[in-house]
Amino acid sequence: MALFKRILFSLRMMRRYRHALANIVQNSPRNRQLCQIPPITFKEQGVAVIVLDFDGVLAAHGEPYPAPELRPWLRDCIALFGPEQVFVLSNKPLSIRIEDFNRHYPGVRYIAEVKKKPYPDGLQKIMAITGQPAQALMLVDDRLLTGGLAACIANVPMTYITRPYVRLSKRPVQELFFMTLRFLERLPFSV
Numbered sequence: 001m002a003l004f005k006r007i008l009f010s011l012r013m014m015r016r017y018r019h020a021l022a023n024i025v026q027n028s029p030r031n032r033q034l035c036q037i038p039p040i041t042f043k044e045q046g047v048a049v050i051v052l053d054f055d056g057v058l059a060a061h062g063e064p065y066p067a068p069e070l071r072p073w074l075r076d077c078i079a080l081f082g083p084e085q086v087f088v089l090s091n092k093p094l095s096i097r098i099e100d101f102n103r104h105y106p107g108v109r110y111i112a113e114v115k116k117k118p119y120p121d122g123l124q125k126i127m128a129i130t131g132q133p134a135q136a137l138m139l140v141d142d143r144l145l146t147g148g149l150a151a152c153i154a155n156v157p158m159t160y161i162t163r164p165y166v167r168l169s170k171r172p173v174q175e176l177f178f179m180t181l182r183f184l185e186r187l188p189f190s191v
C-alpha cells in the first residue's frame with residue numbers, strides 16, 4: 001500500500017516538476033561518476049551540505065559498504081565540509097551500512113525513519129538539522145524519479161550520477177531491473 005501510494009505520488013509530482021526534471025537530464029553529462037567530481041567542486045559552487053544517495057552512487061545496488069575507491073573521496077569530502085555537513089540519504093537504510101558509517105566516518109549522519117524518496121521528508125529533515133536553506137544543499141543521486149524528484153520538490157540542487165555503480169554478475173535480476181528503471185525514467189526528458 002505504501003509502495004502504491006509512493007508510485008501515485010511520483011507520477012503526480014513527475015508531471016508537476018517535468019521541466020525541472022528535464023533540466024536535470026539535459027544538463028547532466030553522460031557517464032558521470034561521483035569519483036570524477038572532486039569535493040572542492042561542490043564547495044566552489046557554494047554548497048554547504050552534501051547529501052549522498054547510497055545505491056548506485058556509493059556502491060552497486062544492495063552492497064553493504066561504499067566502493068573502496070570512494071574511501072579517499074569520502075575522507076576528502078568530510079575534511080572539506082566537516083562530518084556534520086555530510087549526510088547519507090538512501091531508501092535502504094540498512095543497519096550494516098549505518099554501523100559502517102558510524103565506525104569509519106564518525107559524525108556523518110545516515111538519515112533513516114523518514115518517508116522514502118521522492119518524498120522530500122529526508123531533505124527537509126537535513127535542512128532542519130543543519131539550519132541551512134535548500135539551495136545550500138547538494139543531493140547526489142543516480143535516480144531521477146526518487147532522488148531527482150525529491151530534490152525538485154524540496155528545491156534542492158541535484159548532481160545526477162549518470163554512470164552508477166552496477167554489479168551485474170552479483171545481482172543480475174536486481175541490477176537489470178534498476179538499469180531498466182533508470183533508462184525508462186530518463187526517456188520522457190531526453191531530447
Ligand SMILES: [Mg+2]
Pocket residue numbers: 053054055056057141142143
Ligand atoms: Mg541510488
